[in-house]
Amino acid sequence: MPVARPETSETRVIAHVDMDCFYVQVEQRKQPELRGLPTAVVQYNEWQGGGLIAVSYEARKCGVKRSMRGDEAKFACPEIQLVQVPVARGKADLNLYRSAGSEVVSILAQSGKCERASIDEVYLDLTDAAERMLADAPPESLESMDEEVLKSHILGMSREDGDDCKESVRDWMCRRDADHGDKLLSCGIIIVAELRKQVLKETEFTCSAGIAHNKMLAKLASGMNKPAQQTGVPYSAVQELLSSLPIKKMKQLGGKLGTSLQNDLGVDTVGDLLQFSETKLQEHYGINTGTWLWNIARGISGEEVQGRLLPKSHGSGKTFPGPRALKSLSTVQHWLNQLSEELSERLSSDLEQNKRIASTLTLHASAFRSRDSDSHKKFPSKSCPLRYGAIKIQEDAFNLFQAALREYIGPFGINPQGNKKETWRITGLSVSASKIVDIPSGTSSITRYFQSQSTAPSHSADGCVQEHVAMTPSASEGCSEQRSTETEVAMPEEDTSVTCTLPNFENSYKDIDLVSEKDVVSCPSNEATDIPTQSESNKGTQAKRIGQKINNLKEKNRGIPSIVDIFKNYSATASSKQETQEDSTVSSTSKRVNFSISSHNSEVNQEVEERRETDWGYKLDEIDQSVLDELPVEIQREVRSFMRPNKRFNVGKSKGDGSASSIAHYFQPLKR
DNA sequence: ACGGATTATACC
DNA sequence: TGGTATAAT
Structure with missing residues (x-):
């Protein structure tokens, strides 16, 4: 799984902030009275606290x-304060933490290349800033050194304990x-000490950090002294550090691979890996993983800090463990509606x-079957x-x-006689959006267009009339076909239309019978958590509609792409990516840490821009005319305006292969 | 089939 | 490509 990256020749300074x-x-921060008290955040769950x-x-x-469960926690620590995660649409809502994470990122991103590694972790490439500081104001030239710096831990430094350790830190530095x-x-x-102080000042959050020459070591170090401390890893300390480090502590080795190393090779510490030749490791784990292992044993990891401040996908999911597993299509639909709304x-x-716009929707589910023999088949993902x-x-x-359910159940359908109960149970659902690309900031009409698509639910709920749009011809047909039945069922709230349409992706509408009538129309009462999503009258209508051949969703989903597809063809990168790096999610009100850091800011960003240009490789001239024709005229003109000159773009003197090189140029204002 | 919700990445 | 597997937090 891990892939080898040769260490770059140049010495880098990498930080991991956690x-x-x-x-x-x-x-x-929201409830300051909780500060200093033993506190835990629990996820909404009646079960065991x-x-x-x-x-x-x-x-x-x-x-x-x-x-631990909330109950156990109270047992272990009776005075513990348990705070519940916010709930929206019947599921945990993490938005509060996401935006708090963005606050932090926006501060940390000022100092150099920054990668949002998770909601609460970032990597920083501080090489340039450090190099500049070394040239302009090296540590030994400073008359005073910040307390936070002196509190740092430096691996391999004599005995850090007692009071003169601050002195030794200063001396070392x-x-x-x-x-x-x-x-x-x-x-x-x-x-990093300065950055952490700034984070604390502006967000009230403490963090810990590791500073080293690559990501792997920085990550390792950030966890060594917590909370609110930082740890540096000099080259000279690496061997000793790794020699005794349990193999499973290493990132990427916490799972099966690490277990295999222990069981199959008798490797218990990272140091133990040194005994094996590169080819030996490759024999066991393949060329990529093999070399990767050989490298990390030596503290070598050339993995770069990605200049990315925003997530590459969004997902919304929920699990339905044990008895809560969903057993009817209508409850599945209810939850998919909730998840989709959040998404x-x-x-x-x-x-x-x-x-930014996302262009792929993916559904994941997990399921099991109780009655049937092969109760453990994977539920396929679909997009x-x-x-x-x-x-x-x-x-x-x-x-x-x-579509996935049919595949899961199998081509034999289930219960030809219709006598058996459905055997499937859904234990997890999630919807996610991926392939997210930037759209040019100058094109406001495009932004407006998507906003109109995503707002005003009541307005667009009356299905077919929905705007001019990216609807494919076949989809429109299906829509009008539905219309007659749809209007009579129209419910004020959600769930009006989709409920019982069983689009057949395979064009064989025998498949529709895969799901028994009971499952579609009713919410069994023994399913406590099942939420009734339809009225009685609705159910009746649904039943009648079962077996009807309805629209062909296969076309709808696979046919001519929606407007989003236009953008998958354009190099996401260049100009707008640059923006992402700079003003990204949050207002950049924070001041720079110091002159040496900020002075290199633009250079760093420039590097990012150049590198990112090759990340995506979409070609703009592959857009089908018919796709454009589907769009509102306003948009058509706008899109064409920056397509046209692009038909011959591959001649510039830009570096690299130039295939997607300066597409950004064509996304400049271009007013007419 | 209880650690849940999210994200990322490598592989085929 | 899409779908799967693995891993981390």
């Missing part, structure tokens, strides 16, 4: 652990005979805040082009689910 029990801190997803350090002292790597590292340590909302935010608008996402998600 927020301390992040969700707890977010809640404590909920599951802990974050635990404060005070609570950890009492022996409270993540992956200012020592004249240090090699270039150590000097750069010292600068990194100073920069749609987040896509809208992403569009307006970041000017289709993503159409903006909550209703559309709901429809598409449900259709994807049904």
Whole structure:
């Protein structure tokens, strides 16, 4: 799984910044009276007091652990404060933590290349900033050194304990005979201390950090002294550090691969890996993983910090464990509607805040079958082009689910006699949006277009009339066909149309019978958590509609792409990516840390831009005319205006292969 | 089939 | 490509 990356010749300074029990801190900022108290954040769950997803350090002292239940936590630490994760649409809502994470990123991103590694972690490439500091104001030239810097831990440094450790830190950092790597590292340590102070000041969050020469070591170090501390890793300390490090502690080795190393090769520490030749490791784990292992044993990892501040996908999911497993199509639909709504909302935010659009919708589910023999078959994932608008996402998600369900159940359908109960149970559902690309910021009409697609649900709920749009001809047909039945069922709220349409992706409508009538129309009463989504009258109508041949969703989903597809063909990168790096999610109100950091800001960003240009490789001239014709005229003109000159773009003197090189140029204002 | 919701990435 | 598997938090 891991892939080998040769270490770059140049010495880098990489930091990994990790927020301390992040969700707890977010809640404590909201309720300051919780500060200093043993606190944990629990996920909404009646069962056993909920599951802990974050635990404060005070609570950890009492022996409270993540992956305890709320009840256990109270037992271990009676005075613990349990805060519930917000709930929206019947599921955990993490938006509060997402935006808190963005606050942090926007501060950390100022110092150099920054990668959002998770909601509460970032990697920074501080090489340039450190290099600049070393040239302009090296540590030994500083008259005073910040307290936060002096509190740093530096691996391999004599005995850090007692009070003179601050002195030794200063000495180490200012020592004249240090090699270039150590000097750069010292600068990194100073920069990170400053950044962490700034994060604390502007967000009230503490974090821990590791500073090293690559991501792997930085990550390792950030976890070594928590909370609210930082750790530096000089080259000279690497061997000793790794020699005794349990193999499973290493990133990527916490799972099966690590287990295999232990069991099959008798490797217990990273140091143990050194005994094996590169070819030996390759024999066992393949060329890529083999070399990767050989490298990490030596502290070598050339993995670059991706200049990415925003997530590459959005997902919304929920599990339905044990007895809560969903057994009817209508409850599945209910939950898919909830999940789709949340996803749609987040896509809208992403569009307006970041000017990005997603182009693929994917449905994942997990299931089991009790009655049948092979009760453990994987429920397949399905995806289709993503159409903006909550209703559309709901429809598409449900259709994807049904397609997957048929596959899951098997080509033999189930119960030809219709006597057996359905055997499937859904234990998890999730919808996600991926292939997210930037749209040019100058084209406001496009933004407006998508916003109109995603808002005003009641307005667009009356199905077919929905705007001019990216609807394919075949889809429109299907729509009008539905229309007659649809209007009579029209319910005020959600779930009007899609409920019982069983689009047949395979064009064989025998498949429709796969699901018994009972399952479609009713919510069994023994399913406590099942929420009735339809009225009685609705159910009757549904039943009648079962077996009807309805629209052909296969065409709808697979046929001519929606407007989003236009953008998958354009190089996402260049100009708009640059923006992402700079103003991304949050207002960049924060000031720069110091001159040496900010002075290199633009250069760093430029690097990012150049590198990213090759990330995506879409070709603009592959857009089908028929796709354009589907669009509102306003948009057609706009899109064509920046397509036309592009027919011959591959002649510039830009570097690289130039295939997608300066497409950005064509996305400039171009007013007419 | 209880650690849940999310994200990323490599592989085929 | 889409779908699967693995891993991390």
